[in-house]
Amino acid sequence: MAARTSYSEDGQRGKPDFQSLVDLHYGPLYRFAMSLTRTENDACDLVQQTFLTWATKGHQLQDPAKVKSWLYTTLHRAFLESRRRFTRFPHLEISEAEAELPSVEPDLVSHLDAQDVVQLLGQVDEQFQAAVALFYLEDYSYNEIAGILEIPLGTVKSRIARGLAQLKVLVLRKPASPSKEKGGAA
């Protein structure tokens, strides 16, 4: 799937205009925000805050090619900032099973919907969640994910690997809901 990368420019130092920027990125940014917050209102707030930050500070970005990763970084920073105000959400203790790297039948995933997947990601260790979300949502290289999350490359790989292992265990543990079982593959 080729992402649209061209922008209309506003004539000021080749910067993309606001509407083009929203058109291109609000959807993917919302999905990333939803993966982090798991509630629609919080995710919308994060996206709003991200674009507001762009409107006030975006002119400081020198390289228009980096707009997308700048937006992701800004959203992630805003999320981390908001998290400081809340108690950590308890997650399942799965570190023992994590070492097994289990095999998961793809059929198990087909029983899930997007909301289930977001909820499962919420049960993965908090520090792994953003890396795993970017891993699934975008075609970013590990280097680019490292840049967005502002952590070293090795840490990114480690977080993704451990996060994926936890996610697999959670998928295996999740009981299929009766309505989805009856409905079969849609």
Add this chain to the structure above:
Amino acid sequence: MNSSEAREVLLLYRPGTAKLADPQMVEALELARQDPELGRWFEQHCAFQKAMRAKFQQIEVPAHLKASLLIRGTVAPEILPPQPWWRSPIWLSAAAVVLLLIGLTGVWLKPRVPDRFANYQARMVSQALREYRMDLVTNDMHQIRQFMASRGAPDDYHVPQGLEHLQLTGGGLLSWRSNPVAMVCFDRGDKQMLFLFVLKRSALKDPPPEAPQVSKVSQMVTVSWTHGDNTYVLAGPEEAGFVQKYL
């Protein structure tokens, strides 16, 4: 590299996107080709990744988000040129403190601002520009009326004929001096929104007359009027023939 180590490396393989510049990945892939058990595990892993990726892409984006972003974007500060010294943050902060002190003194010395229509109108426009959020996203006016009625907001409002041609996008419950305000949102069709605010006329000391009054508040055109028990404010981006089009 043994099978267990290969699994750890292959965990980071992404179908269709992985670059094979990593010699460890190349070695692990080779091992998966030779070891049937590892090969099966890897095949399932790839299918799992593909399925999970598809699920993440299915996260639905709320219909109102884009319009809300664009509205806020139009009022957000544009790229700023270098500013003179007296507009630097320090001087602005100092000026703000002085103004705040003057303002507070004014509040202490004068009676409270009455429930004037101009205050209400300015607050509603401000809501539309900065804090607007729909509680209900729907194109069904009946649903919006029911929602407003359940929350004590005006639900018997009259929608001008001109607005009936626009796409209804939803509504929200606002408040002004503890009085519920019904906000009904319409899409003008070019990613611009129009907002109809309805408040009980009894909440205002000086409700506007029945004949529509046009004014500009912040960056929006507003038309206000009173009809029956309700006071209406229609707000939207500046546009030629606004009244003729939408009333």
